Each structure stands twice: as structure tokens, then as C-alpha cells.
Amino acid sequence: MAAFWRRKAQRLARADGSRKGALDPGAAAVVRLLNGRAPFCTTSSCSGRLVLAQGGGAAGAGGCGIHKQNCTWLMVAHGTCPKEEMAALEKATGDVVLKFEPFVLHVLCEELRDAQLLHSVAVDSGFRNSGITVGKGGKIMMAVRSTHCLEVPLSHKGKLMVSEEYIEFLIHVANQKMEENIRRIDRFHRSLELALKPAAGASSPPPGQAETHRPVYRRRRKRRAEPERDAHAAPEGPGEEPEPESDTESSLGIFADMTI
Template sequence: MEAEFEALVIDVAAAPSAVPQPKAVKPVHERSAESTRTKQATTSNPTAAMLQKRLDKTFAEDKKRILDGLETARGCDNSPKGFVDPVCLPLMYLLNAHPDYVTTSSCSGRIALFHSLTSEGGSDGGVKRGNLKARGWVFVSHELLTDRQKSEIVESMHNPPITLDDKCEQAAAAASAQPSEAQEYQAHVGESTTFSPPSYGELSLKCEPFVMHVQCRTMESAKTLLSAAVSDAGFRNSGVVPPGARIMVGIRHAGLSLDVPLILGDGVAICSQDENTSLMSRQYLFELLTLSNQKLTENFRRIGILERAVAKRIGTEMTAVEAPSS
């Protein structure tokens, strides 16, 4: 009897239970988090699609306007001089040939002398330029300086300094004359190194490296361009502006810049008129200009690397494109 009872117990234990097992219930906080994620997933895509639609519309309008401007005489650019530097043209055409990019402004790099006034120097606030007191860009070159140009700059810095009254008289006399278009262009881009250093304000020697701003259609295309600039070509100070009305990539590298004051606010200059120190100051300024050339040379080399990196990243073959005829 006991043996039969034990066998019955074993059979019951081995048989599958006919009673349905309760399902596992997730905790309330897990169910709430999952619901939130689901809700976000269903609402984020339409929002992203609407944003991208607006970006596409703005991008298409901007690209058409910019490319139409580039077809005009000398091209059209947002840089101060208003047209594209020849060194930037290969990269510019490479990017503009791609449906996701359009260049908005650029500078291939330059060596310049810049005159300004600051609030500490007696002006009525901030840096002043473009008026009789502050002369702004006294000299600008987007190419390497020749030895003759360097010598002219050195000699010009040793000329008698021009006073503010003298500058006003010269400006009044120049206003009465009608300069030719060639003279206006020469004065604008700073091709002439013939000038007299001011006795007021600040005059600085600047070497400013390549910079380019590119409008992108999507964030993915912006990231691709940024990878080419930073990882491949070493433009470490590049960045992307998050999506707003536009997606912009700025390509730059501050490591090749130079900014040396030649005249301080009180008129003290590194180039002395004294015969005992004149030779030393001339040599010093000449070497500064030589150093600027070296930085600009490295700058041009990196632009070439960037061109090849962009061509590889965006999958566009580099083709020789002639600049718009003037």
C-alpha cells in the first residue's frame, strides 16, 4: 500500500501542472520608462523630418544665390575684399560640386599690417577702423612676400611718423581727387607697401592662416567635412554650429597665426629712428616678415592636404576648374 502511494506521488510531481502560471509583471518604473521611450521614438522622427525639410529649403535657396554670385565677374564671397582667393578655388569648386555643401566665405591666408585704436588709447570705445583716426588694413598680401616687399616695409617703418593732423589733411586732399579703379583696387588689397607709420594708436604685423566657412545640408555631411579638416588635414580649431536655420562648418587652425605689435598706443615703436639701434630694429622686423612667410608656406601646404582629404571623404573626384574670368 505504501509503495503504491509513493508511486502516485511521483507521478503527480512529474506531470506538467495544469494550473496556468502567472506572467512576470515589470515594475511600475520600468513600464513608465519604456512608455516614455516609445513615445519619444514615435514623435522624434516627424520632428527631425520637419527640421530637415526646413534645412533643405534654406540650403537650396542659399546655394543657388551663392553659386549665381560666383558666376559674376571676380566671383562673389563674404570675405572683406568680396572675391575668392585663387588658392581657395580648387577646394571651393570641389565642395560646391557636391549636393550637400556650399562655401560661404574664405581666406587663403594673409600677411598684413593693421592699424587700430582702442579705448585705452583715447578712442570712444573698442577697436576703430575705416575712418580718419584708424586706418585699418594698411597693407595686405595673400601671397608670400618678396625680399623687395620686405625691404620696403622695413624702410617704411623707419620713415618719419605721420601725425593725426597730417593724416586728416592727406585724406581731405585725396577726397578731392578721383582715383582710378586700379588705384582703388590697389589700395583695397594693400599691394603697395609705400606708407608712413602713424604716431598714434597701434600698428600690428599679422599673419592669419586659412579659414573657410561651409554651409552643409545635413549634420552627417557636416561631420564628414569636419573629419577631413581635423583628423586628416590638422585644422584643429575647426567646428560645427548645431542645426538652427543653417548648419555651418568653420575650418581653421590658429597655430599658424602671428600677431606682433610694431607700434604701441603711445607711439612707441620697435623700429627706432636712433642710428645706434636702427640696424637692430631693421633686422628684427625683416626676420619677423621672414617668419610670416614660413607660416604662410606651411599654411598653403595644409590647404593642399585638405583638398585631397575632402575629395577622399566626400567621394568627389578632383578636377581642374578654371576661376571665373574677370
């Protein structure tokens, strides 16, 4: 697909649009693995984060800027967060929420089957809110998402509305979610490596490899079917073959031929 390759080339040539201008370390391995495979191109990612956000509603999980839609981030952490970081609440002058946002990844895929493979691996790895969208122009996007988010209001008009004890409890819960998020990313990366190996091998099998197995299987089935031909009527249509036996019977037949 020429359109896909054009989009991928343009995307990979574009400078990183985030404030820090680089991938999150926690997402880098997955992003590089996918971009190194022909049918995939990542368009945005975030490894997951803990945020103290003030005003303007929630910031989206796809970007990494400090100001998003009139929302100021008083504190951002892409890993577990010590409770000392919550001292940023002292800077609050408006409504502040503590948010945990899990790993998110958007991937442009060449074909629908590529997106389906990626979706299956993502769901099995714990990212059960993942999904596929197909645009009118045939643009296929796969989003890797999770559901274990957290958003808790802490202050109103600059006034802290909860106790210090409760803040410590929230940090503990948020850090547990971050640790689970890291485990899921690692599981997704390892599963993706395994899933892409056979997929890469299947696209260009060694010449004659598939043919070497099929004739052997047919000869054994044919040899076993010879005594039964006289007892059964011939197939109705030209070139039709008899209905295949069940998998269990076929396997037992092959095993018997091999052992006799």
C-alpha cells in the first residue's frame, strides 16, 4: 500500500513533538520494535504517568506537554512517585486533581490483519480497552489502552480538601497502579516479540517449505482411503474430494502410518 508507506516515511521523518523531544524510556522498546517492522508505524505514545493537574480539566494521555487546554501540571512522574513530590500541592491556586494515566500507544497499520494481531497481543497483555479504527481513506489505526486509571480531586480554589493521611494513601494506590502498568508494558513487549517472529517468517517462507509437508500428508491419507473406495459412492462433482476426517482421527492415522 503506497499510502501507508508514504505516511510511515513522513511520520518517522518528523521531529518528536513532545516538550522533552524524546520517547518515554518505559515506552521506547515497544515503539522501536514496532517501527522496525514493515507493517507498523507508531504515531504517539506515553509510558504512563502520575500528574497533579490544576484547572482546565484532564490532560490527554497522548501528549507530554506541561500545559494542555488551560490545564497546568504542578507535578509529573513517569514512574512511581515518592510522597515528597506531593509538596507541589503548596503551589495550588485553583482546583487540583491527582491523576494516574496508564500506558497508551497509537499505531498506524498497513493492513487490517496487522492491526488484529497487535490488538490480540495487547488485550492478552492486560490492555483490554484497546481498539481498531478504519478511516474512510483506508487508514487503519490501532490504539493500545488500559482501564486502570485514577482521578481524585484534592483541592478547591487553592484550599486542600483532604487530609495528609488520605494523600499518602492515594500515592500508595497510584504507585501500585504504576507498578502494574510497568508489568503490563513488559508483558506486551515480550509477547509482541514472540508474535512478530512467526509473522515475519510466514511472509517469506523458504522456497518449497510448505510443499514438502502437504504431499506427504496427502499420500498417507490417500493410501489409507484406498480400501474404502469400492464401498463408497464417488463424489458428485468433478474434482471434489471426500469430506475430511476429524482432526483426532487424522492424527491417529498419521501416527499409525509412521509406526508401522
